[in-house]
Amino acid sequence: MIEDKITAFPNGNSFVRYHPAIEKLVIGNSEGLIKIFNINEPDLEPVSIDINENLTSLSFHSNSLLVTNTSGNLELINLNENESKGTIYRSELPLRDSVFINEGKRLLCGGDDNKLVLIDMLNDKSVSTLPIPDQLLNMAYNMTGEILSLSLSNGNIQIYSVINEVPNLIETITSILPVKINSSLDTIDYIGENNDELISTKTQWSSNGESLLIPTSSNSIKVYDRSSWTDFVKEFKLDHSDVRIVDFELSPNNKHLAVGYKDLTLKVFDFNSKKLLKDVKLELQDGHYPTNLIWSEIPRSSNYNLCIGTTNGCIVTYSDLVGKDSEPISGNLFLDEAEESDANNTDDLFNDSDDEEQALAKPNGILHEEDSLVIDQDDEDENDNNEMPDYYNKDVDSYLDERRSNKRFKLNGSKYKSPSPYISDRSSENKEFELQPYSPGSTPWSQSQSKSLSDTDRRYLAMNSIGYIWSVKTASNPENLNQQSITISFFDRSINKDYHFIDYYQYDLCSMNEKGVLLACSGYKDKTGKLGGKVLYRFHDTVQDSWERNIPLLKDEFITSVSLTNNSRIENDYSDALIIIGTNLGYVRFFNLHGLCINLIKTPPVVTLMASSSSIIFMINQISPNVYTYSIIDVNQDYKFIQQDVLLPLKKCTKYPNLPLIKGVFFNEYNDPCLVPGIDDTVLILSTWRETNNAKWIPILNCKEVITENGNSESKKNWKCWPLGLYKDQLNCLILKTDNQYPGFPLPLPIELDIKLPVTNGKSKENEVNGGTDASKNEDDAEETFLRASTMGRIVNDSLNDGENEEFNDEILERLQNYSMIFDKSLLKLFASACQESRLNKALSIAKLIKNDKALMAASKISERLEFLNLASKISKLREDLVNLSEGEDDDEN
16 A cells, blocks of 8 residues: 655645546645646646636536536536636525536536526526425436435435436435535635534445445445335444544445545445455644545556545545455454344345345346246256356356456457358348347437446337336446446336336347336347347336246347237226237247247248237338338237238338438327338328228328428427327327437427328428418418318227227217317318309319218308309208208118
8 A cells, every 4th residue: 555645735625536538637626726637647747727716516527527616606617628618507505516417418516505406508508496405415426327316404315317307306315314504605614613514425326326325424324226215235334433424435346435534544345245444544734634535547457546635735645555465354343233134135235125126137036936937948948058157146246257257268269250151131232221129219329428437328228108218338347348227217107116127138129018018138149149039027016927038049030029018098907918029030929928928920020010909919021121011910810910011111211321210110099000210200100901901001290390390490400309109189209409310318308299291381481482371371271180180080980990999989989079070160261261262163172072061051151251152052052962861871771
């Protein structure tokens, strides 16, 4: 162990931070200056930047630095240009902390004014606020879970989800922190009147995002697992210690915990075993204290230095503080009730506290105690041949160390193996049309823009009108071995609660309904064939009936799509739910909700498939490069093909290859398939599909034209739509206000767009230039309304004859009556417009479309009022024909 001091400042409170993105040590001082040291070139003079005085916090993202101070200023520093960009937010009371969230797109700050301030950096630094119960002391952000922990002066911890535009409170841990009220309004005198403000109230997330460390009022540090906030899983507490904690810091590799105390002692613990490794006494000038601790990387090494900020301006550093030969200091140093019971093994820090959830998260360990698990003998044999390592009794870091060793061995002994010459689709010139695993609403991996030890890649595995499933890969160690986690989130959190788990199999396919979630590992890029075919199903609220199994895959076969039956509109009726799994070779397997395979068919290669609440299967297949068909299967009619291999108006856009093939695929409330191709961004609904060879795709909404106001809005020209579902006459979707084709983080709240058939030219500005009038616009609106009522009326009427919708007949009839009223009103508007323009033949053609006697009478009165007597006479003849037709139908019925 080597102790050193950096005399960065002669006096003042110094705070030290290490920024891995630029590999530099940043030291801020209360006298109004920041110094940046290059750890790779320690002999160079540091870079100095003037800042506001009396800083209270430093926070980073990429090349940006945030500084808060007691004057209430939030200052932004550009580390590329080494200069301040000035104050971007001003509070009347002191600000105590700030943090970047959502990959630096937004930031949060807060302090003594009892509110959380959110600033959108992509929207002209717009400010919104969220009230909180008390003064804000500290914030900690979990980038892997998009979670924020707030430390409040009343001793509570609040946990927020920040994945959406508005932070959502998900948990409160009450009365755990030391009660601390910051009273400093100018210079913070830690040695004198503000001595109580030294007490640590910050929280810290582990680098893999699974654990939260919290200092307590009893001078201990409790560790909570993110999957359960009901009780802590580990506690660090010294025997008979009443000395307050000033700061603590968990190393980036989650191995060592450094704790600084007010009596100038520094203790370093092994984070897994909780054993004390080092006990050091800080040598500071009389009356001075440490302010904060930070681990910094040692150049060209996997070890870390410990840096300590102080109240006298200098920085104390320790090199090789915890060597490989460090032995735990003997003696009973801890008071931890958890150690008294073998049933509460605190070494399993990263496992779920619930035994069943713990089993679910472990490979080859899911519910082995339960007889309800469905396992085929073939699956058991396959597991024997592809035996997985026994890592579910180890903590995450031990498991990663083992993987690191195995990876080095494989790299040293591996040999390149050429691809099979028999795989024509993989080696063809049509590579861009190659099938890939697809789940509705899924996105590609989005890589973090900042370099750090905990770099994250993230993507949405699936998304629908119920919620979204997102996966995060974290490089949580120097060798960049990835840990992956999956979070299931809901738009309506009153129905279900968000949850997450560690993903050991790298699931890349997903389907979700209101009851449960289905996950699958496609095996698309798995050359070994060991991971492909893994399928997991679990309910949202319990793991009792969860199951996993392996799907047999042939050589070069992979899963392309999985689907879980949509929830029935009859509450709690899900006994007949189906699970369908399709592959690139066209194998389609049907399972019940308990994992029993109930049918198997062979089709052309599957692009995607989905199942409705009435067990109608909609499947898209690829028959040749960029040529696609669809089929509809009724499971309740012995898997009858209602439509089979019908050409689909779908193609990959070769001009813009970044556009997705499919932006959305879903059913409406009456089980009509809906499709949104990426090439034209238009919502299509399948009409009259219940009649063989008579199905028609109807375009009902061009998303881009609607959200950009037909291209007339300059501020909305780059906006995009991400469809989620169709209910009645409204599209449930997300509005993306960035240049990205896919939704990112934060996720905007869903909105509803009224459907609008693309039948008229919406370029209103051009119409005005060419002499267009409000009358012509009203006529266009009436024409679209007439066609929409007619089209949707036919689609809804078709579902009236569907036996699966009998219990909703009253609702359907009410909608049909409403469409009929809209139909007649819109035709009367068109009729009046044609008469005003003296286009009598057009007016008569419109009148012939009216099938309601009252509406025809109104048309006749319009004609008479405008003195078109001949037209009125013809309309009277139409009324007579309509009455005779009705009487004839009545006679036939009698």
